[in-house]
Amino acid sequence: MAGEVVVDALPYIDQGYDDPGVREAALAMVEEECRRYRPTKNYLENAGPEPSSAFETPALQREMERVQQRLPMEPLSMKRYELPPPPAGRLGEPAAWAEAVDNSHAQLSHQATRVLNLELQLQYSTEAWRSYLNVLQALVTRSQNVHAQLRKQIASVNWERKRSQTASGARLRALRRRWAQLVSDNYRLERAVMQLETQLERAKGQATTDDEAPDMDMEAVKNLPDKLNSETEKEVQKKIEDMFAD
Secondary structure: OOOOOOOOOOOOOOOOOOOOHHHHHHHHHHHHHHOOOOOOOOHHHHOOOOOOOOOOOOOHHHHHHHHHHOOOOOOOOOHHOHHHHHHHHHOOOOHHHHHHHHHHHHHHHHHHHHHHHHHHHHHHHHHHHHHHHHHHHHHHHHHHHHHHHHHHHHHHHHHHHHHHHHHHHHHHHHHHHHHHHHHHHHHHHHHHHHHHHHHHHHHHHHHOOOOOOOOOOHHHOOOOHHHOOOOOHHHHHHHHHHHHHH
């Protein structure tokens, strides 16, 4: 069936991972796979072109071009903080002095705004920062609660999986013992049938040669289960029990 998952490993009940040679065998399989893997020069050749220009702004593009051309960085302009007088050739023009006065007014307004911002910061920054920290603490607490809930769910899933695998392990061990018992019983039955067939053949041979001999040694047939404890049967039964031992 498509999409069907066959679980063939039960890590909570499987044994043998710590046996001698298991780790070496796993490492050998990894090394074999590494030897068969042939990487190319560019292992990302099938990933397509890298979208390097997706987040480039015009200013960033100009800066990248400047770096590629090895040009020096433009110095920081301090012109807006300066109060230059009119040029020497325009000292007699009222319009030039009007532009200088407008620039002075703009600089004074800018400095007044900065002073106002500093005063507001001195007055309200403490409470604003405390409120910001409270918001951060609430976010941290909520994230910790979500993390704890997720860890609880993970532990619940692992516990349920362990419980399920432990129950399955007990059932598997019972089925293994039952299977070994059935195989052993089948072996005993096969030996009994073979011995019965052998005795029937012997009985038939005796009947043809000696009419006065009994058709079958019934007492021997009754004692067949007692005769099944041969060394061969014990060896086979021991192998079956060792094969499916817990």
